[in-house]
Amino acid sequence: MLFYNEHWETMPQDQLKEVQLEKFKKQVKRIYGNAFYKNRFDEIGVTPDDIKNWEDIKKAPYTFKKDLRENYPLGLMSGNWDEVVRIHMTSGTTGVPTPMIYTKNDLDVWAECMARNFVAGGLKKSDIVQQAHGYGLFTGGFGFHYGLERVGAKVIPTSSGGTERQLRLMQEWSTTVFTGTPSYAAYIAEIAIERGIDPVKDLKLRLGFHGGEPCSDELRQRIDERLGYKAHGGGMRVCYGLTEVGGPIGMDCESINGIHLWGDHFLLEVLDPETLEDVEAGKPGELVITNLSFEAMPILRYRTGDRVIVSFDTCECGRTHPRIIRFLGRVDDMLLVSGTNVFPSQVEYVLLQHPELSENWQLVVGDNKGLHTLKVEVEPVQGVQIDNTFVAQVEKELHSYLEITCKVDLKPIGALSRFEGKAIRVRDERE
Numbered sequence: 034m035l036f037y038n039e040h041w042e043t044m045p046q047d048q049l050k051e052v053q054l055e056k057f058k059k060q061v062k063r064i065y066g067n068a069f070y071k072n073r074f075d076e077i078g079v080t081p082d083d084i085k086n087w088e089d090i091k092k093a094p095y096t097f098k099k100d101l102r103e104n105y106p107l108g109l110m111s112g113n114w115d116e117v118v119r120i121h122m123t124s125g126t127t128g129v130p131t132p133m134i135y136t137k138n139d140l141d142v143w144a145e146c147m148a149r150n151f152v153a154g155g156l157k158k159s160d161i162v163q164q165a166h167g168y169g170l171f172t173g174g175f176g177f178h179y180g181l182e183r184v185g186a187k188v189i190p191t192s193s194g195g196t197e198r199q200l201r202l203m204q205e206w207s208t209t210v211f212t213g214t215p216s217y218a219a220y221i222a223e224i225a226i227e228r229g230i231d232p233v234k235d236l237k238l239r240l241g242f243h244g245g246e247p248c249s250d251e252l253r254q255r256i257d258e259r260l261g262y263k264a265h266g267g268g269m270r271v272c273y274g275l276t277e278v279g280g281p282i283g284m285d286c287e288s289i290n291g292i293h294l295w296g297d298h299f300l301l302e303v304l305d306p307e308t309l310e311d312v313e314a315g316k317p318g319e320l321v322i323t324n325l326s327f328e329a330m331p332i333l334r335y336r337t338g339d340r341v342i343v344s345f346d347t348c349e350c351g352r353t354h355p356r357i358i359r360f361l362g363r364v365d366d367m368l369l370v371s372g373t374n375v376f377p378s379q380v381e382y383v384l385l386q387h388p389e390l391s392e393n394w395q396l397v398v399g400d401n402k403g404l405h406t407l408k409v410e411v412e413p414v415q416g417v418q419i420d421n422t423f424v425a426q427v428e429k430e431l432h433s434y435l436e437i438t439c440k441v442d443l444k445p446i447g448a449l450s451r452f453e454g455k456a457i458r459v460r461d462e463r464e
């Protein structure tokens with residue numbers, strides 16, 4: 034199976050644009066029935082009738098994360114409450130959660146998008162999948178599960194955790210596909226090797242679909258090799274998504290040529306966050322997403338805060354839809370350290386260039402008499418001796434990449450936390 038839905042996935046771009054405009058107009062009319070959005074339109078003096086052609090999309094108001102939080106739980110609902118069949122939300126450990134609600138139709142659209150993603154990534158009906166994204170309020174578990182089932186693969190819903198059992202099931206059922214966060218994939222590989230299981234010889238894993246957190250190319254390479262994906266003729270696919278637009282929605286295809294998103298269901302804009310103009314093709318900007326198909330809580334022109342480069346060209350796999358070809362960071366993850374913006378993913382990029390260092394690391398932001406300090410705790414890989422010259426070299430590289438001083442603190446193997454879900458890489462010890 035090359036495509037899940039060839040008609041839509043390969044639709045000529047001019048036709049796709051027409052579909053997007055028609056759906057956008059329809060969505061604006063739906064959303065206008067919601068008091069919050071009507072108010073937002075009124076404030077800028079725009080009505081749904083003002084949106085007629087492609088350029089008019091820019092007249093529509095944005096939605097921000099704080100809008101979802103301030104209107105929790107149902108203030109942004111545009112659909113009919115009687116039709117709602119599912120409720121998800123972010124964990125909200127730092128405050129009010131960000132909600133997302135779904136009608137049966139919304140869940141169908143979501144499963145369709147994920148099914149397209151999995152087939153694009155190489156999934157087959159014959160695959161046996163251990164689905165280890167957590168089932169719960171977090172959108173990952175169910176989003177993956179229904180997409181996998183839609184394709185017709187055999188899903189073992191292990192959820193996250195229970196690492197010994199995950200490994201046992203992989204052997205007993207000859208599991209071919211593993212899904213979960215990238216950090217969990219790295220952790221499973223580490224435990225396998227510790228238990229004397231060689232993933233290349235003893236397991237059959239050929240594909241990994243991993244999402245829920247940013248993943249550097251370096252970490253992807255390590256997972257590809259350690260879990261045997263590459264050796265078994267497949268590879269790791271990175272997933273993109275966020276609760277505010279419905280959950281996980283995009284994925285790498287087999288060409289590893291950027292993360293595909295589905296234009297018939299999601300309208301993508303890439304804006305310069307200062308001028309709010311479209312960036313030139315190939316330039317980085319803030320990703321803005323409109324959910325074109327959802328009924329219950331469609332979000333209009335959502336300012337994701339994600340810095341990305343998007344390509345609107347057709348992929349070599351034949352799919353005509355836009356792709357995130359570079360993910361440069363999520364604003365929520367950004368740290369402000371002594372006036373400098375630091376993305377934890379930059380630290381991972383530098384560290385994992387060195388095969389001597391394991392993928393377990395922790396960034397600590399501290400405070401020394403009012404001055405912010407940055408330190409990264411690292412572990413060596415098994416059987417490697419690290420000396421001061423090496424540490425000094427890594428500190429130099431971090432400094433040149435982050436443009437701020439960052440100490441390296443070497444810890445013994447096993448000292449740093451491992452993660453079964455989303456990794457928590459930052460410890461902020463500032464007042």
Ligand SMILES: [Zn+2]
Pocket residue numbers: 286287288290293348349350351352
């Ligand atoms: Zn592709």
